Amino acid sequence: MEVKILFIADVIGEPGMRIFEKAMPYLKLKYSPEFIIVNGENTRNGKGLSEGLANKYFSLGVDVITSGIHIWDYQNFHKTLTNPRYSNILRPLNYPEGVPGRGYCIKDSSLGKKIAVVNIQGRTFMQAIDCPFMKMKDLVGKLKSQADIIFVDFHAEATAEKIAMGRFLDGQVSAVVGTHTHVQTADEEIFPKGTAFISDVGMTGPFDSVLGMKTEVALSRFKYQTPFRYETASDDLRLNGVLITADSETGKSTHIERIYLRENELYQK
Ligand SMILES: [Fe+2]
Numbered sequence: 001m002e003v004k005i006l007f008i009a010d011v012i013g014e015p016g017m018r019i020f021e022k023a024m025p026y027l028k029l030k031y032s033p034e035f036i037i038v039n040g041e042n043t044r045n046g047k048g049l050s051e052g053l054a055n056k057y058f059s060l061g062v063d064v065i066t067s068g069i070h071i072w073d074y075q076n077f078h079k080t081l082t083n084p085r086y087s088n089i090l091r092p093l094n095y096p097e098g099v100p101g102r103g104y105c106i107k108d109s110s111l112g113k114k115i116a117v118v119n120i121q122g123r124t125f126m127q128a129i130d131c132p133f134m135k136m137k138d139l140v141g142k143l144k145s146q147a148d149i150i151f152v153d154f155h156a157e158a159t160a161e162k163i164a165m166g167r168f169l170d171g172q173v174s175a176v177v178g179t180h181t182h183v184q185t186a187d188e189e190i191f192p193k194g195t196a197f198i199s200d201v202g203m204t205g206p207f208d209s210v211l212g213m214k215t216e217v218a219l220s221r222f223k224y225q226t227p228f229r230y231e232t233a234s235d236d237l238r239l240n241g242v243l244i245t246a247d248s249e250t251g252k253s254t255h256i257e258r259i260y261l262r263e264n265e266l267y268q269k
Helices: 013-031 051-059 075-082 132-144 159-168 215-224 263-268
Strands: 002-008 035-039 064-066 104-108 114-121 149-155 175-179 196-198 237-247 253-262
Touching: 002 013, 002 149, 002 175, 002 253, 013 051, 013 237, 013 253, 013 263, 035 149, 051 075, 064 114, 104 132, 114 132, 132 149, 132 159, 149 159, 159 175, 175 237, 196 237, 196 253, 253 263
Parallel strands: 002 035, 035 064, 114 149, 149 175, 175 196
Antiparallel strands: 002 237, 104 114, 237 253
């Protein structure tokens, strides 16, 4: 059976949630996804996530929320990460033991197929956490016996590390999608052994910005090399995502499609 999975990239603050909410009915109608995943690490004022915002995602039809480095920024959320009621909110798997939360979950799609979602983080130009390749090697065997489809959100900075992970997991998982750099790449493809791959899905939120943050602030940080408090930008809302079609019998993907929507296009649809 073909399973369609919709993944929406890093939603930035209130403006990001606004276009996400507006786009959901359109995306559901157009693609009829059986499973929806969103990267929510930037949803609370650009950094982190709250329980209220997570509940909002679930009310809009999201099945699993993935994250990344910013999931730690809002301290109050750490207890939500450990709450069994929220087992479908993930933080990267390869943090040291003792860090709150979980890095993967297995959930049923609307057609009853078991979907494993894994969130993992790169190490190149990032924190020196556990090796994402070894962690995935250990986990994949276990997941294969429990899930029909395995979907991986690899939150990483370096393109080479992301492609290396895609190649490493080719044939072992249904999809490896990159997040973190917030710029959608045009390299989507199905690798030879059936893994759908894209280096970065992009971001959802204000594009009149530097990666979702106010341009003046981001510029000052580069010009003066001193800390300036990031603020979420507000204008030119766009939504980035991918749709992946995978075969639940083989676990291989047959199709990957980039989604890039501007707010004014949604008004016309
Ligand atoms: Fe992000």
